Every structure is written in structure tokens, then in C-alpha cells.
Amino acid sequence: MRPRVLFQLAIALALPLQGQTITIGSKPFTESYVLAELMAQLITSQTGIKVDRRFGMQGTFTSFSAITDGSIDIYPEYTGTGALAILKSTDPADQGLDSLRAKFKRLYGLTWLEPWGFNNSWAIVTKQAFAARHNLKTITDLAQVAGVRGAFTHEFMQRDDGYPGLIAAYGLRLAEARGIQHVLAYDALAADQIDVMDAYATDGEIARYNLVVLQDDRSFFPQYLATPLIRLQTLEQFPGLASILNRFAGQISSEQMQALNHEAALAGNDYAVVVQKFIHDRTAGELVSRVEPRSPLLRQTRRHLLLTGLAVLFATVLAVPLGIVMVGRPVLSRVVLGVTGVLQTIPSIAMLGFMIPLLGIGVKPAVVALFIYGLLPIVRNTYTGIDEIDPHLIEVAHGLGMDRWRRLIWLELPLAAPIIFAGIRTAAVIAVGTATLAAFIGAGGLGEPIVQGLSFNDPAMILSGAIPAALLAMVIDAVLGWVEKRIARQPVGPG
């Protein structure tokens, strides 16, 4: 098992170095998956270039960091997001493609290809019944209603062109406004737990749930033209790539995209197959693309084990010696326990986010983040385990003339082993759970179907990652628990 894990690590680290591969990213929502897959299939059906799919990355920050540091080459982005969220410019001139291209070239070495055509601006949506009851057609109408409950994506809540700008522009006062995962907002709306939510104008759910889009009568929302964002370096390396990716430029309308999103998100449908059919139909059979087989459970599980295994291994290698050194050094112990304790409180998503500017996306930053979470339980248990050894044993060891090394190897480590191992076990179980989030930074593992399932509002797919992850945590806990008991086993009672 161990050599194979190391072998896989070698492969994972070597992958980005291969020349003939293009890495495509996407954000974690249906349309981004569909457009990214569309680009992937356009490339693989017309060239021999391999495509590495890193779909479902957490939000604009992650995707954009990944493309600027070269972890990915292309991802579908929206012009409005480029101007407002990335350039942080409120100047309407910056929302035009010419200005965006000039600034992205100069600042980031990136460029925008041709937009697909539809404008996926934000929209405020509500149920037919609610709109009828309050006679709502526009967002201005909504501002007249009291006690409205809203839930919005976290990104929408924070961006100037999102919630804060919206309430200022319309003088909107909501009774409540909560942050929520996008696909869950539809469920909340359907269950009448909220009255309004933000949506993307092309969301398949708008049709599926028969929702009303409140008209943006003050033209507050900027244009969000979906467009491939690509590294200039990649374009230089693959000269024909732009025309391949511009195949459907200006040819996909909002209604067509809504339909595509709707179909891709239907239960039982594979979005890659939907994209394949779309390409086939729209090129009248000229382009026949291949659908990559879904990453099978076994491979996701192996990747998951690789992430957690390496993280726990590295954490053990650092934390056990650190815990040993801390014994008898109260200042050092307080500092180490304090620092590792603070690191422990950083939310996992934030921790993964911090890793991207430093280490890019993929296995490396995920392992480092999980490693950091593993430190506290191991360091604390090593320290406690050794510190709490009967002082008479240590005194006798001194009296027998054992040196520091012998005391450590013969006495302290064996006697503290059950407690140290309990710490490693805790770290491993935490890592298995947290590693599901590593999919947000393109590290794969059992989080992949979870993130995808969340993006497509597909409970079955979520469970197809969540159940194996939970089982894996239980199995690892049980196995390590058994080992821990064997280590701790010492004969008791008179013989």
C-alpha cells in the first residue's frame, strides 16, 4: 500500500509539468460546469491535447487565483464579474470587452475570448404566488413590501454589485437577508422559508420551479456575458486554440442556456452527455466529442486516502518531535499550543483559500491545509502523554544513568504511545472529514461528487460522496482504534 501511495503522489505532482495538457477550471454551479465541459469537449474532439478538468472550484477568488498562478489555463468567467469583482472597478466603461481585455492583459497576462452570447446577469426571483399576492413586477415593487425574507449566495451578499448595491439603489429593506448555498436557496424558496433570492438569469431552476424574475427597472445589475477567460501563455503555446473555443461565440441565447442548464441538472442526467449532445446537434453531427468516464468511486477514495494519509503522516513527523521538545519547556509549550490552537479555529474553506496564493490548487495545498489541522491533536497528545508519565520512573531512569535518548526511546515514547496514537487517530478522522472540502480547490477525492452534487442540486450525487466519506472515517477510526488498543494493552491484575 505505502509504495503505491508514494507513487500516486509522484504522479499527482508531476501532472502539471506535462506539456501537452490544458487544465480547465470551473466554479461550483451548473452553468460553469456545463461551459467548462463544453470547452473541454471542443478541445478533445478537435485536437490531441489532453484536458485536465478541475471543476467545482470555490468561487471567483479560487478560480481567478488558480488561473493567475497557472494552476489552470482556462475557465468560464463573466464580464461583470471581471470588472466589478476582479478589477474592483465601478466605472461602467470597464465592463466593455475592449477595456477588460486591455486591463487583464496588462495586469494578469490573461485575455477574454468571445462571449457565448447570453447575459447571465443576477436577477431577483420569487414564487408566482408571492408575486401575485403583492402585485410584484419589478424590484421597485418589492421595495414597497414589508417583512420580506431573503436568502442570497455568500458572494452576492458581499459584492458591491450584489446585495449592498442593490438595497442602496432601490432603497430596499428586507426583514431578513441570509447567506446560503445557491442550490439550497431554491429549496428554501419552494418550502416558503424565504420569499426572494438571487438567481442567475440563466438558471435552469427558474423554468423548473416556474419562478418570476423581478425586472431590474433601474438597470442596477451590470452585464454578465459568459466568456472563456484564458492565459495568454496558453494561447501562445496552442495557436489554434482561440478559434476552437470561439466555436459557439454569440450563438447561445439566454433561453438556450437556461434549457441546457435545466437538462444538465435533471436527476439522472450526466452534464457531460448533455454537452456532448449539444455539440453534436449544433454542429449537425460534424463534431463528435468523447465523454470522459466519471471518476470512479475507487479512484476518488484512493485520492481521498492519499490526501489524508500524506497530511497525517507529515503532521505526525513534525508534531511528535515538537511535542517531545515541548516537555519541560513551559514557554515553548504555551506558544506551540497557542499557535496550533489558533490555526485549528480557521474555517476549512478559508484555510484552503489561504493556500491558493501560496501553493496554487490541487493536491499540494490540500495536503498542507489538512496537515495544519492535524498538528494540534498530535502535538498536544504527545506533550501530555510524556508530561504525565510517573515522575518516579523518570527519576529511576536518571538513577540508572540512562541518557536523554535512551529515556525517550525506552521509556517516554512507549509509555506515551497510546496517548500519542489517540492524537494521530483524532487527526486522521478530522482529516478524512475535512478532505471532502479539498475538492473546492481541485484536489479531487470524495468531495468531488459532493461539490458537484451541491452545484447540480443532486442529493443522490452528494450522498455518493458523503456516504463513502463517512464510511471511510468510521473504518479509519475503527482500524486506528484497534491499533491503539493493541498499543495500550498491558497485562493487569496479579498473575
Place this chain on the structure above:
Amino acid sequence: MITYLGVHKSYGEHAALTDFTLEVQRGETLALIGPSGGGKTTVLKLANGLLAPSRGTVLLDARPIDEWDRQELRRAIGYVIQQVGLFPHWTVERNVGVLPTLEEWPPEKIAARVNELLTLVDLEPDRFKSRYPSQLSGGQAQRVGVARALALSPAMLLMDEPFGSLDPLIRAQLQTELLAILKTVEVTTILVTHDLTEAFRMGTRVAVLADGKLEQIGTPAELLSEPRSPYLKRLIKANLLQVQP
């Protein structure tokens, strides 16, 4: 054998030992008696280098303790404490063989020595070798502790209330056995105790230590007939002893 010359030892403000001068002669068993906190354990730990004097000198064979290296001291001095301190994850055999192992003896020689030592402390080797400390009674554990301390035939044995936590019958039996063992192996011994009977029974000389000061020293007979130390007087009165010195 071991000499304390004007030794002071203090822990912060508290003086554990004040101007302590004493010579332990080769082959004798010196019983150190005194109230708890009187400095008895400090005297022992100064002898095997677990503590260093704040002032004054401790000499072993006319050489200051701090000039001995760890290995030499290990060979020269055996150490037994009340809590025994057997390593709980090791068998009796490994515990008794720990010093020879540290000395890197060949395994067969260690095995033979362990058998010899267990026999000496009256534990049948084949019955006890593979037991763990948790499978021993208090008396058996302390016999193993004594065997461990004697493994390298030390010239000196330091015992810190070795029978302190045993019940009186077993204690008396072990005292008898220890007397026999000490006679067999001819080791110079310092025995710390707070039990007057034990001190008079085991000690060729008895030293009374109270409040960090040596109050009186002499043979049991001398001390009984002429107790000068206030502590000793009180102790004899309280015990109403019948002692055969």
C-alpha cells in the same frame, strides 16, 4: 567510600541540607533516619548525582561526584526507591537486565545474570521472568527493584525507604532477606528510613537528620544508650522499643 564535606543544598529559599559533613565507610550499612522533609532523600540524590550541592563537595572514592561520568556512576551505585519504579511496559527480565543492557553485555550473559539476581532476591526465575510489574505484589516488586539495582555488582547501594509502602509482616521478612543479601554481596549501603526499628535493625551505624542538620551519628547501641538528638529522644520514647542492636 563516600564523603560529604560541608554540603549545603537549598531549593530556592528553603535549605534542605545545612553544613552536612559525613563519611560513609566501606562495607557499612548506614541508616539515615529523621522526619519527613529533614533532608534524607537529598543526601541520597547528592550521592548518585541526581542533585548537585549548592555549596560544599561530595566525594566518591575521593573524587568529586561531578567529575564521574554517567556510566561510571551507573556501575558504581545502585538505586532503590520506595515507589520501586519498575518500567510497566517491560517484563521482570527486562527490568532486571536494564543495567547490563545499557552496558551492552551479550544477551546470554544478561540472561544468566538475571537468573542469578532473581534467585538472590528469592524469586523463582522461571515463574517471574516473563511477568509484568502489574502482575507482582508490592513485596515481589521491591525484590525485583533490589535485583535491578544490584545487577552490575555496585560498590554502593542507595535505598530510599525501600519497604515504606509494604505491610509490616512483609517488611520484616524483606528486612531479614536484605540483611542476608547485603552480607552476601558486600555492598556499602545508605538506607533512608523513618522507621526506628528498621534503622536499628539494618544499620551498622545510624545517622539522625532533622531540619537539614546531622544531629547525631553512631552505632545503634551508642544511640540507644546515649540519645542526644532531640528528635531521636522523642522517637525512642514514642516507640517504647525492644531492639536488639
